[in-house]
Amino acid sequence: DEAERAKYMARYKREEVKIQAWENHQKRKAEMEMKKMEVKAERLKARAQERLTNKLAATRRIAEEKRANAEAKLNEKA
Template identity: 45%
Template sequence: MENELQRSVSESKTALWDEDEDDKIKFCQRYQREEAKIQAWVNLQDAKAEAQSRKLEVKIQKMRSNLEETLMKRMDTVHRRAEEWRATARQQHAEQLKRAAETARKLTNRRGYLVSGRSSCGCLPCNSSSSCH
């Protein structure tokens, strides 16, 4: 009977040990499933963040392109306006020279002064070259 009792105790310990091992395996498997779910969620969040980053990069590039185009148009307008002002200034300068030459010719004819044939308004372009137009 004592042998049977020892065997029964031994078998129950083995059974408990087996149940304990089964529980440990179940806990490990449950932990692995949870870890896999967490990793899948992290991967999904990474993919979402990457997609949002690419979307923002495209948006920024479009904004940069639009701003560059606007600035180019503005600078074209600035250069065109500056050229118009230069043309107007050249025309006014030529007219002033013409009037000055006409006035000098009239004074020469009236008073008999000797005036050089070269007209100059005193500006740097007129003084540095033979003629400023």
């Protein structure tokens, strides 16, 4: 009876090791996927920031051109 119990315990421990290995593998896969998504999100954020910076620079340039034109018209009439 004790030998039978030891046999079942050994089988249980082997199964537990397999389950633990599977769990660890799944965790690593999930962590890698999360990291991949974080990198992608950072890349998208950087692109969006660059687009907005360019848009602000263009707006500033256009505003300066409009001011220069308005000043030129004023000087022309003066």
